[in-house]
Amino acid sequence: MLEKLEEVKRNIQREIKSITALKDAEQLKIKYLGRKGIIHDFMKLIPSLPAEQRAAIGQRINSLKAEVTHTVEELSLKAEVTHTVEELIKKFSGEATSKAKHEVFDITLPGKRPLVGKKHPLTQTIDDIKEVFARLGFDVVYGPEVESEYYNFEALNIPADHPSRTDFDTFYIKNDILLRSQTSTVQIRVMEKQKPPIRIIAPGRVYRPDTVDARHSFMFHQVEGLLVDEGVSFADLRGVLNQFIKTYFGQDVQMRFRPSFFPFTEPSAEVDISCSLCKGSGCSVCSYSGWVEILGAGMVDPNVFKSVHYDAEKYTGFAFGMGVERITMLKYGINDIRLFYENDIRFLSQF
Ligand SMILES: [Zn+2]
16 A cells, blocks of 8 residues: 555656646646545545554555645646746737738837817917906906896996897897896996905906807907006006006007097097007008007996996096907917817917
């Protein structure tokens, strides 16, 4: 019996040496330790042995079992690592080889840049405007785009018979509810809630039923400005606008005021800047005048103060409103307002 076991041991050692793959090790385990394995057969014989031999034989069998188990475990661990590394090498070299068959890899080619999104030019302009006025101490406020006739017209001193209140000039939703035609509505909402001093700008969308062409759109953006305090004069208005224009368009840009009329300001002015394209010598953008209109402004009409219960004897203020599209078009020399809304990446990526 002991001799037979010695023989088994030699066989095992010989077989272990010839193992090259994990599956051979597993087969070895089944062959010797399996339910019908060789060692199991020996164990079945133990009860029939003389009592004095049982212990020695049992011990020998156990050590054989341990040897096989240990060897197989060690081999499978090693095989697993090798297997993983080999698989990886095979996978990637295989991929590279199959790709290389189809393409020529040129390491001098520039890499592919990831596409990074950016702000729409109108958003950029609004941000620039906000930044300039923030430095002058103006807060940014927003108001609703769906407004009542009161905020859009009456409170702004635009009477019921004013032409801008007709169906041709305003999007009515129902009776006295409409899409705001100007951001001046925000002035009233702020003054109703707050006492002077007031220093705000209000950016946002406005709506007018205009036929869309190179210069018009049914929707565009405005930035409204309002400053109310004691002793505010027209010179302050001029100073603030001058500061904005020089910062936004450049130090060499000239500004001029032309008398105008708005229902909610008195006196009122249209503000022009020297044409940045022709530097004042005359071109098609400035209709050969050397000047382009960029905004409307004026001193707040006492009737507007009356509607928000401000003392017009004590307080004065100025307001201004500018078209964001127009300012962006002038700054970058864009000749068609529709380009802003077409979502053409070739246009938008230039800003
Ligand atoms: Zn010009």
